[in-house]
Amino acid sequence: MESWRRNPLVFWVINLPPSLWLLFFFLIPLGLIWIFSFGEKRGVVDIEITWTLANYLRAMDPLYLQIFAKSLWFTAITTLLCLAVGFPIAFGISFAPAKWKPWLLLAIILPFWTNLLIRTYALIAVLRTRGYVNFTLEWFWDQGNWLLALLGLGQYQLLGAQFEALPLLYNNFAVVFGLVYVHLPFTVLPLYAALERMDSSYIEASLDLGAGQFRTFFTVVVPLAKAGIISAVIITFIPALGSFLTPDLLGGTDSQMIANVIERQFKSANDWPFGAALSFILMYATFFALALRALLARGSSSMEAA
Amino acid sequence: MTESAGIGGAGGKPIISIREVSKIFGGAVTAVDDVSLDIHEGEFFALLGPSGCGKTTLLRMLAGFEIPSLGQVLLDGQSLDGVPPNKRPINMVFQSYAVFPHMSVFDNVAYGLKITGVDKAETMARVDEALELVKLGGFGGRRPDQLSGGQRQRVALARALVKRPRVLLLDEPLSALDAKLREAMQLELVRLRETVGITFVIVTHDQAEALSMANRIAVMESGKVRQVAGPAELYEYPNCRFVADFIGKMNLFEGRVTGLAGNQITVQVEGLGEVTLPAVEQAEGEVGIAVRPEKLRLDREDPGAGRIAFRGRVSEVAYYGDTSNIFITDAAGRAVSANIQNEARRTDSHVAVGDDLWCSWDPQDTLVLTG
Ligand SMILES: Nc1ncnc2c1ncn2[C@@H]1O[C@H](COP(=O)(O)OP(=O)(O)OP(=O)(O)O)[C@@H](O)[C@H]1O
Numbered sequence A: 001m002e003s004w005r006r007n008p009l010v011f012w013v014i015n016l017p018p019s020l021w022l023l024f025f026f027l028i029p030l031g032l033i034w035i036f037s038f039g040e041k042r043g044v045v046d047i048e049i050t051w052t053l054a055n056y057l058r059a060m061d062p063l064y065l066q067i068f069a070k071s072l073w074f075t076a077i078t079t080l081l082c083l084a085v086g087f088p089i090a091f092g093i094s095f096a097p098a099k100w101k102p103w104l105l106l107a108i109i110l111p112f113w114t115n116l117l118i119r120t121y122a123l124i125a126v127l128r129t130r131g132y133v134n135f136t137l138e139w140f141w142d143q144g145n146w147l148l149a150l151l152g153l154g155q156y157q158l159l160g161a162q163f164e165a166l167p168l169l170y171n172n173f174a175v176v177f178g179l180v181y182v183h184l185p186f187t188v189l190p191l192y193a194a195l196e197r198m199d200s201s202y203i204e205a206s207l208d209l210g211a212g213q214f215r216t217f218f219t220v221v222v223p224l225a226k227a228g229i230i231s232a233v234i235i236t237f238i239p240a241l242g243s244f245l246t247p248d249l250l251g252g253t254d255s256q257m258i259a260n261v262i263e264r265q266f267k268s269a270n271d272w273p274f275g276a277a278l279s280f281i282l283m284y285a286t287f288f289a290l291a292l293r294a295l296l297a298r299g300s301s302s303m304e305a306a
Numbered sequence B: 001m002t003e004s005a006g007i008g009g010a011g012g013k014p015i016i017s018i019r020e021v022s023k024i025f026g027g028a029v030t031a032v033d034d035v036s037l038d039i040h041e042g043e044f045f046a047l048l049g050p051s052g053c054g055k056t057t058l059l060r061m062l063a064g065f066e067i068p069s070l071g072q073v074l075l076d077g078q079s080l081d082g083v084p085p086n087k088r089p090i091n092m093v094f095q096s097y098a099v100f101p102h103m104s105v106f107d108n109v110a111y112g113l114k115i116t117g118v119d120k121a122e123t124m125a126r127v128d129e130a131l132e133l134v135k136l137g138g139f140g141g142r143r144p145d146q147l148s149g150g151q152r153q154r155v156a157l158a159r160a161l162v163k164r165p166r167v168l169l170l171d172e173p174l175s176a177l178d179a180k181l182r183e184a185m186q187l188e189l190v191r192l193r194e195t196v197g198i199t200f201v202i203v204t205h206d207q208a209e210a211l212s213m214a215n216r217i218a219v220m221e222s223g224k225v226r227q228v229a230g231p232a233e234l235y236e237y238p239n240c241r242f243v244a245d246f247i248g249k250m251n252l253f254e255g256r257v258t259g260l261a262g263n264q265i266t267v268q269v270e271g272l273g274e275v276t277l278p279a280v281e282q283a284e285g286e287v288g289i290a291v292r293p294e295k296l297r298l299d300r301e302d303p304g305a306g307r308i309a310f311r312g313r314v315s316e317v318a319y320y321g322d323t324s325n326i327f328i329t330d331a332a333g334r335a336v337s338a339n340i341q342n343e344a345r346r347t348d349s350h351v352a353v354g355d356d357l358w359c360s361w362d363p364q365d366t367l368v369l370t371g
């Protein structure tokens, strides 16, 4: 680092191209969208920048606030479920025999190699009325009836007259299920990294001092993995909040998330200024989450230094 | 110095019995190989050996973190088979200390007491007492990252001792400390053990550390225990070439037993000719002849009969202040090291490189090594 400062030419040669790339393809477009959010739609393609706040005020309409709230709610539940499912998985992998670890990690990352759209359609095949989950349940229903008939209880129809397929698709459940499925790797990987780095003698010391497995898990493992948990939450929460494909394909009419509304503004509704305003509100929410993380991290930084 | 009987007394029941214990990792690596040991109540016992000889593995089997592949460990005559670490009245000080970084010093020390349901007032009293014992009184409110390495280690000690275990295990507790602090801590650990009266089992690869602290030492080599003895016995009467070489410095010659008469044997030694030594059991065929550097005497004149002697040339003089280490090379080119006390005050060396000298020692100081 120090020597780069003494040789600014090398520093600039290396850093200029990526800096320009970032400027032209990221910062400037983002700036344009920000400016659009203060504009008014005049024609099909005309946008006049009038520095109006009308788009932001419109976003405060209860209709949209409700969708914002719902998005946050979905995302919060998704993040919590991802943590609850992902922590044991990450813990299991970090304590697996060394030769298994790469394969277990591969199994976690593997879904990333398949297109999100394909994965979502696969989920539809699993969850729909005539999907694999319901087929399995129906099979159990059949077996149960057969067993009851065998016991001479067939005529009472204890399991109902007919098999009722569970409504697993096109509702809030399906959206949260899909979001958890899609974002689980985002949660597992930072947790795994944190647990893998953790000195196992902390766990052994806790056991040695008389603590059981559960107490050790909650009083030693979880607090020591705090930094990893915070990273996992952030890295799960942010993309989940901006999801639009999952609610679009798996959700019902009332399970839209804010990204679906934004997408509609840019496409079918052709209202770029309003879409831009909604996007920026979403971004501010994300910044808020990051600021919260920085605040929480300050509390734990003294711990990591130890 | 105490001999093998140790403080626990020769007839005293062992607190820990290790019975024919082996540990095989992954069906291939034999880390501990058929070890049988007794550790007595109140002893300061050391497991000593070079890196990778299985010391840590043996200690972890006492703590319950590893399960013996063969054999068993007894505590007070009761088998520890199937007893998990958290149910053993044995506590451990880890090499990395493993002081919980997210808890204060007080909470660290109180951790083990909270689990056993000791009430608040007693916890307070016992934690304070334990911190006082390791000279950390008043440090309870600190966080571990505000402590030095040595202080963190004391926290680990207090945390284990506060549980009042039957046995305290220490895995290379001093290896992360600098030389001065290490020496101070060696003395302190001995003092501490005397104060609390708990049996200590320490793992170390530093022979000086083991000799100065322990009542009894087990010397290990590639998973096997080579010798178990008190420090002086181990130093003066090592039972094999490995122990002789590992503990302190040793001059080693190879020889062959040529005769046995009464309580004397004659050995043909390369470079020394035929020497007569006090007889030892099972001495026949190839044997090692060993002598400590400080048992050697250097003379200008022939020391005469009754001593084992050879003539050589000084090849190197290393001055250490209190002593000098002098290397003498014999006609065959073999170097022998002699440790000479610098008793009188002088700045010039009375022995110089290139001097031709007689190097000799008493047959009584000679070791005949069969193993
Ligand atoms: N979990 C394990 N799996 C496989 N092999 C192991 C395991 N633990 C230790 N070993 C092997 O067992 C042998 C003994 O290891 P151990 O840690 O007991 O040695 P040590 O005497 O404590 O050495 P050091 O002084 O370096 O700490 C080594 O060869 C080591 O590689």
Ligand SMILES: [Mg+2]
Pocket: B055, B056, B057
């Ligand atoms: Mg070790």
